[in-house]
Amino acid sequence: MNSAAPATTEQPTTPSLRNRLISFIAIGEVGVIAALLLLVAFFYFMQPAFLSERNIRAILNVVSFVGIIAIGQTILLVAGEFDLSVGSVAGVSAVIAAQLMTALAWPVPLAILGGMGVGALIGLINGIIVVKFRIPAFIQTLGMLFIGQGLIQLVTGGYPVYPLPKEVSDFGMSTFAFGLGWSFAFFIVAAIVADFVLRRTVLGRNLYATGGNPEVARLVGINTTIYKIGAFITVGALSAVAGMFVMADLQSGTTSIGSGWELIVIAGVVVGGVSLFGGAGTIAGGVVGILMLKVVQSGLVVIGVNSNWQQIAVGVIMVLAVGLDILRRRYFTVGAGAKAAAAKKSDSKTSGA
Amino acid sequence: MDPIFSARGIVKAFAGVQALRGVDFNVLAGEIHALLGQNGAGKSTLVKILNGVHPAGSYTGEITLAGQPVSFASPAAARAAGVGYVPQEIEVLEQLSVAENVFAGHTGLGEGVLIYRHKLEDRTRAILDDLGLTIDPKAIVASLTSAQRHLVMIARALALKPRVLMLDEPTASLSGTEVDALLEVLRRLKRQGVTMIYITHRLPEVLAVCDRATVLRDGRVAAELGREEFEEDRFIFAMSGQRLQKLFPPHEAPVGARPMLAVEHLSVAGKPGAIYGARDVSFSVAAGEIVGLAGLLGSGRSEILHGIFGRVPAEGTVKVDGQAIAIRSPRDARDAGIALLTEDRKRDGLLFNLPVGANITIGNLDPLSARGMVRGDRERSAILEAMRQLNVKASSPQASVAHLSGGNQQKLLFARVLMRAPKVLLLDEPTKGVDAATRQEIYRLVVELANKGVALVVVSSELEEVLGLCDRCLTIADGRIVDTFKRGEGGEDRVLRAVAAAQAETVRAAS
Numbered sequence: 001m002n003s004a005a006p007a008t009t010e011q012p013t014t015p016s017l018r019n020r021l022i023s024f025i026a027i028g029e030v031g032v033i034a035a036l037l038l039l040v041a042f043f044y045f046m047q048p049a050f051l052s053e054r055n056i057r058a059i060l061n062v063v064s065f066v067g068i069i070a071i072g073q074t075i076l077l078v079a080g081e082f083d084l085s086v087g088s089v090a091g092v093s094a095v096i097a098a099q100l101m102t103a104l105a106w107p108v109p110l111a112i113l114g115g116m117g118v119g120a121l122i123g124l125i126n127g128i129i130v131v132k133f134r135i136p137a138f139i140q141t142l143g144m145l146f147i148g149q150g151l152i153q154l155v156t157g158g159y160p161v162y163p164l165p166k167e168v169s170d171f172g173m174s175t176f177a178f179g180l181g182w183s184f185a186f187f188i189v190a191a192i193v194a195d196f197v198l199r200r201t202v203l204g205r206n207l208y209a210t211g212g213n214p215e216v217a218r219l220v221g222i223n224t225t226i227y228k229i230g231a232f233i234t235v236g237a238l239s240a241v242a243g244m245f246v247m248a249d250l251q252s253g254t255t256s257i258g259s260g261w262e263l264i265v266i267a268g269v270v271v272g273g274v275s276l277f278g279g280a281g282t283i284a285g286g287v288v289g290i291l292m293l294k295v296v297q298s299g300l301v302v303i304g305v306n307s308n309w310q311q312i313a314v315g316v317i318m319v320l321a322v323g324l325d326i327l328r329r330r331y332f333t334v335g336a337g338a339k340a341a342a343a344k345k346s347d348s349k350t351s352g353a
Numbered sequence: 354m355d356p357i358f359s360a361r362g363i364v365k366a367f368a369g370v371q372a373l374r375g376v377d378f379n380v381l382a383g384e385i386h387a388l389l390g391q392n393g394a395g396k397s398t399l400v401k402i403l404n405g406v407h408p409a410g411s412y413t414g415e416i417t418l419a420g421q422p423v424s425f426a427s428p429a430a431a432r433a434a435g436v437g438y439v440p441q442e443i444e445v446l447e448q449l450s451v452a453e454n455v456f457a458g459h460t461g462l463g464e465g466v467l468i469y470r471h472k473l474e475d476r477t478r479a480i481l482d483d484l485g486l487t488i489d490p491k492a493i494v495a496s497l498t499s500a501q502r503h504l505v506m507i508a509r510a511l512a513l514k515p516r517v518l519m520l521d522e523p524t525a526s527l528s529g530t531e532v533d534a535l536l537e538v539l540r541r542l543k544r545q546g547v548t549m550i551y552i553t554h555r556l557p558e559v560l561a562v563c564d565r566a567t568v569l570r571d572g573r574v575a576a577e578l579g580r581e582e583f584e585e586d587r588f589i590f591a592m593s594g595q596r597l598q599k600l601f602p603p604h605e606a607p608v609g610a611r612p613m614l615a616v617e618h619l620s621v622a623g624k625p626g627a628i629y630g631a632r633d634v635s636f637s638v639a640a641g642e643i644v645g646l647a648g649l650l651g652s653g654r655s656e657i658l659h660g661i662f663g664r665v666p667a668e669g670t671v672k673v674d675g676q677a678i679a680i681r682s683p684r685d686a687r688d689a690g691i692a693l694l695t696e697d698r699k700r701d702g703l704l705f706n707l708p709v710g711a712n713i714t715i716g717n718l719d720p721l722s723a724r725g726m727v728r729g730d731r732e733r734s735a736i737l738e739a740m741r742q743l744n745v746k747a748s749s750p751q752a753s754v755a756h757l758s759g760g761n762q763q764k765l766l767f768a769r770v771l772m773r774a775p776k777v778l779l780l781d782e783p784t785k786g787v788d789a790a791t792r793q794e795i796y797r798l799v800v801e802l803a804n805k806g807v808a809l810v811v812v813s814s815e816l817e818e819v820l821g822l823c824d825r826c827l828t829i830a831d832g833r834i835v836d837t838f839k840r841g842e843g844g845e846d847r848v849l850r851a852v853a854a855a856q857a858e859t860v861r862a863a864s
Contacts, residue, residue, distance in 0.1 A: 201725050202718045205707075209715050212706035219664065219693065219701065220716025220769070221684040279706035 029285045031324060032272050036292045043299035050302045057179050061249075063294045064180075064187040067287055068242040069265050071187075071194045072235035074286035077269060078198065079231040080211035080278030081130060084141040085122065086265055088148025089236055090243030090258030093119040095152050097244050098161035098253025101168065108167050116240045122148070123236020127229030145262060152255050161253030172248030183245035190238070195283040207231065212279030267314060268293045271321040293317065355420065357382040357548055358403075358436070358517045363414035365398055365407065372398040373412070374572040380517060385539060385549045387559040390569035391592055391788035399569065400552060404438040404519060405431030419516060437515030441522040443502045445494045452477035452490040455509045480508045485541050500531040504538065511547075518542070519550040524558060525786055530649060536562050554788070556585050568592055592789055600793070604800045606824035606840070610639040611675070613808035614661075614691075614777045619669035621653070621660040623832070630656045631667075632832040638777070638808040643799060645823030646812045647848045653832035654812045655696060658779045661810075662686045662693040673777060687716070692775035694766055696782040696812075702766045703754050710736040710750025712765055717772040739768040744794060760791030767798065778802060780811045784818065796822060816845045830855035 043050040069086045076083055097115030100106040106114065126144055130137045163169070176185045198204035209217040210224045217224050239258070246257050266276075272289025274281025296317060297310045356379035365373040373395045380386045390396040401407045403416065409424030416423050418434060425431040428438070445454050452473040477490035486508075488501055497505065503523060510518055520539075524532045539549065539562050551563055559566055560583055568576040568591040576591035615637040621630035631653045638644045646654045660667030663680040671678050671686075678689040686693070695701035704712050713736050714721060721732045736750045743764045747757055754762060763783070770778065780799070784792045799822060803809055813819050819826055826843070828836035828851040836851035 200727055200729075202722050202727055203725060205711060205715065205718060205727060208707060208711075209704055212704040213701075215701055216704055217715075219662075219683050219695065221687040222716060223682075223684065275706075279704070 029273065029282065029288055032285060032288050032292060032321060035321065036288060036295065039292065039295055039299065043295070043303060046299075046303040050299055053179075055298065055302060059291075059294055059298045060184055061181055062298075063291050064184040065242050065246050065249075066261055066265055066268065066294075067187045067290050068183070068190060068245070069235070069239050069261060070269050070286050070290045071190050071283060072231075072238035073265050074269050074272075074274050074281055074283055075194060075198065075207065076231040076235045077274045077276065078211045078279060078281055079207045079228050080214060081137045081228055081231065082141070082266065082276065083123075083126060083137065083232065083235045084262045084266075085126065085144035085148055086235060086239040087258035087261035088145045088152070089119050089122050089239040090246070090261060091152045091255065092122070092148045092155070092243075093240030094243035094247040094257045095155050095161055095253045095255065097240075098164060098247055099155055101165055102161055102163075102253075108165055112244060115244050116237050119236040119238075119240025119243070120233050121236070123233040123239075124229065126236065127232030130232070131225050131228045156253065156255050158255065160255060162251075164247070164251055164253065168248050169251040172245075172251055181245070181249065183242075183249070186241065186245070191283055191287050198283055203227075208279050210279075264293060264314070265290070267318045271318055289321070292321075356380055356417075358416075358418050358550075360399070360403065360416050361414055363399065363402060363412055363416075365395075365402060365412035371572055373402075375414075376569065376572070376574055378403075378567055378574070379577075380548060380550060381565070382548055383543065383546055384564040385543055385551055385562050387563040387566035388550055388552045388569070389554075389556075389559065389566060389588060389592060390575075391790055394569040394592070395572040396552060396569050398572075400438075400519065400521060403431070403550075404428055404436055432513060432515075435514075435516035437510035437513060437518040439503075439506050439510050439518070439520045439523060441525055443499060443506065445502050445505060447493075447495040449494060450474075450490065451481075451488055451492050451494060451497075451505055451508075454494055454505050455480065455490075455512050457509075476512070477508065480511055483511070483541075483545060484508060484538050486538070500527050500535070503527070503535070507538070511542075515547075517548045517550060519552065521552045522554065522786070523551075524553065524555060532558065554786070556588055559583070559588070560585070589789070600796070601821035602797050602800045604643065604803055604822075604824065606643075607639060607641040610641050610806075612637040612672075613640040613642075613674055613806075614638040614810070615670075615672040615675075616657075616661060617670040617672070619657065619660050619667055619671070621656045621665055621667045621832075623653075623656070630665075630832055631660055634669075634832070634834055636827055636834060636837075638810060640776075640806045640808055641803050642825065643803050643809045643811060643823045645819035645826045646810065646829050647816055647819040647826055648829035648852060649814075652829045652852075654829050655781055656832070657829070658693060658781055658810065658812060662691055662779060664693070687773065690773075690776035691779065692770040692773060692777070693779045694770055694781060694783055696785065698759070698762050698766060698786075703762060705753075705755055707754075708751045709740075709745070709747045709754055709757070709765060712754050713739050713745075713750075713768045713772065715769065717769070735772070739772060740765075743768045743771070743798070758788070759786045760788050760794075763787050763791065763795065767795070771802075775807065777808045778810070780809065782813055783811065784813070784815070816848055819848075820844060828852060 049055065069090065073083060073086065093115040096118050097111045100114045101108050101111035122144060126141055129135050129140045171182065174182065176182055198207065206217065206222045207227055209220070209222055210227045214224045243257050247253050268290030269281065269286035270276060270289065271292055272281070272285035272287065274286050274289070293314055296313050300310050300313060301307065358380040360376060360378040363373050363376040363378070364371070376395065376399060378399065388396060388399070398407070402412055405425030405428040408426045418436070423434055425434065431438070446457060449457065452470070455477045456473050474490040481488055481490065484504065484507070486504055488497070488504065494502060494505060507520070523535060527535060536558060542549065551559070553559060564580050566578045566583070566588070567574060568578070568588060570592060576587070578587065617635050619634045620632055623630040634657055636644070646657065648654050656665065659665045661671055663682045663686045671680055673689045673691060678685065680686045680689070683693070704715060707715065710733070714732055718727055718732070721735055722728055733750065740747065740750070745764045745768060746761050754765065757765065783795055783799070787795065799809060799811070811819065811823055824840050826838055826848065827834050828848050830852045833855070835855040836847065838847065
């Protein structure tokens with residue numbers, strides 16, 4: 001039925017420069033990377049101190065915390081679900097780990113494992129309720145956001161857990177290279193591993209299939225239940241890790257750890273081209289998206305813009321980024337056939353509406 | 354007689370490829386004009402030009418409506434000028450009433466900003482009466498069958514009193530009786546003086562209701578035929594450019610082959626909305642045999658396949674090659690050597706977020722990977738081999754599946770299910786929405802697979818297909834097998850009689 005098909009299936013045998021350029025722009029992450037570079041150049045132009053060693057280090061350290069969660073969120077979004085409770089989970093896991101190592105005097109490694117276990121367990125609960133009982137992820141994880149906030153207060157009585165064992169404080173202050181904390185090292189390693197899994201493994205391919213169309217995935221023999229629940233557990237565990245890194249950084253089990261992260265994480269990965277509808281997006285995109293939001297927040301501070309404007313900037317950027325991404329897809333990735341398809345879609349909207 | 358709606362010298366190219374190379378198309382007032390052609394012949398492109406999806410300026414040539422030259426900038430402009438269009442896919446607002454659907458988005462009702470429900474309902478009732486339908490305007494569309502929804506879309510197009518009504522494959526998802534009912538509606542509209550363009554793949558419908566026909570091939574008009582020239586052979590010749598000797602390749606059921614698939618006392622609960630699932634169905638298929646399931650839409654044909662494949666919970670026993678298999682999920686069925694090609698390519702077949710290549714290998718990656726990692730080289734060669742074997746035409750394995758024609762999409766899905774070399778292949782409407790050439794390829798493939806010893810079950814709404822392709826035909830009605838006969842032991846009349854008898858029996862049992 002698609003007579004436009006020959007137009008798109010036919011391609012010149014030797015790619016011209018123009019075609020090569022188009023296919024380059026068509027790579028998902030190019031747009032957001034270009035935007036990131038532009039923003040960096042802009043802030044540097046406005047205030048050269050933006051690219052000072054100290055500021056770069058500060059940005060990267062902050063990015064590493066939410067970035068660790070963004071990796072999990074990207075995987076979960078690819079699998080077709082999302083999690084709004086990541087900030088609460090980070091907080092709960094951190095304060096529980098803090099209590100385990102202080103009030104219960106557990107050895108530090110065991111307490112850290114305990115904190116990760118809490119995160120993974122919450123992820124498991126989210127996953128089972130969403131996948132098995134078919135409660136929408138929005139509802140379940142929003143509920144878990146509140147439950148987590150309550151648990152933080154219950155566990156701590158409202159006061160920061162302080163002081164932490166010396167190993168934790170030392171670890172929080174130590175650096176692995178260029179003055180960057182261990183959280184950054186973990187973030188980079190986790191991103192590389194997750195990227196490899198998504199792009200190169202059977203597991204990754206099956207995750208994309210599950211997010212793209214769960215029924216098709218089931219029909220080709222993929223156990224979508226396991227994949228989705230596994231993705232929820234991954235997000236939970238990674239949120240716990242991020243929360244505990246912040247705890248070590250602050251040298252205190254503060255009750256505000258993770259507060260408000262859920263939205264910045266989702267905004268960031270979406271800016272990076274990860275689809276809210278499942279089945280599309282890459283780790284590189286998600287990570288660069290988060291980096292971009294943090295660059296904007298920091299840049300506005302450095303050039304002396306009122307902090308209230310930061311929030312506005314994040315909102316504008318998110319809508320702009322996703323809007324531009326949709327336009328880019330329409331014009332580059334897909335060419336004439338898609339334009340026809342898009343036209344058909346808009347027609348069906350008008351005729352069906 | 355001057356045409357009421359005509360296109361002259363239409364030329365349209367996409368990225369350098371000529372889709373239409375100077376097409377003249379003339380529709381006379383009051384007629385039903387068939388527009389035919391294979392996929393890629395330029396049919397959809399012409400339709401999209403006529404209904405404004407491809408705006409004026411994106412093609413050359415001229416269009417006149419009632420003697421006046423027109424140029425449509427958008428589908429809305431075409432609608433406003435009097436070109437009604439009923440798309441192939443059902444697009445309704447499920448939670449609204451029939452009346453609200455019929456008038457949704459139509460401006461200029463002369464009511465101001467307020468909507469008076471009873472007026473909408475009265476006007477809808479008038480349109481439905483004209484169509485000879487008894488659908489309640491107050492009914493919520495979600496409660497209607499898909500055939501009724503299609504009629505609501507036709508009513509919607511008629512609400513604007515179009516000069517010309519274009520119907521894009523209106524029978525693609527209808528069963529036999531529903532098709533007859535729809536054709537009756539079209540005859541009725543014709544008596545009321547409505548001019549219609551009927552876009553279809555199905556020749557019998559053209560022969561049944563159309564007055565004239567235009568056949569496109571390779572972007573040109575291959576034939577313009579009047580009713581007196583209508584002959585199936587002539588259409589096929591015009592569409593394909595060659596005379597098709599035999600539509601179905603010959604195949605004989607192997608004698609004394611062992612049963613590859615045995616289904617015993619299979620029962621499947623009906624979906625909410627569908628009345629019957631499957632009730633105590635037993636049959637077997639030998640290695641190398643093609644068995645067809647004939648019956649009306651909703652008779653339980655698809656449910657039987659879904660039950661065997663573990664897509665829906667089922668009771669009963671399924672044996673593959675003599676071995677009873679516990680099938681709790683499609684995965685169990687797949688591991689036992691069963692494969693299913695689903696009816697709805699877009700909903701249950703293709704993964705639109707993955708490219709052509711990954712769509713073929715999804716679910717089949719184990720032999721193409723080592724320690725969980727996909728081996729890019731092995732995967733690529735497997736994909737290219739599968740695309741070559743099944744003649745899937747795509748620019749590359751990285752191409753998007755959304756751009757493939759229906760026929761190529763279907764061949765891609767065949768490539769996917771065949772990658773595991775199944776022992777049992779269940780095909781649900783394998784040629785639905787597929788052009789004549791691909792249809793031939795699929796028939797040849799089915800016979801080839803049977804010759805290799807695969808046991809095949811084919812569900813089709815086209816009786817001709819079941820009777821021509823299959824060695825044995827099981828007639829399904831109300832979720833039961835009501836008749837079984839071998840190739841040559843009966844024709845379409847036998848199937849229809851068996852269905853009618855079963856329905857009569859059900860009615861008797863109910864009263």
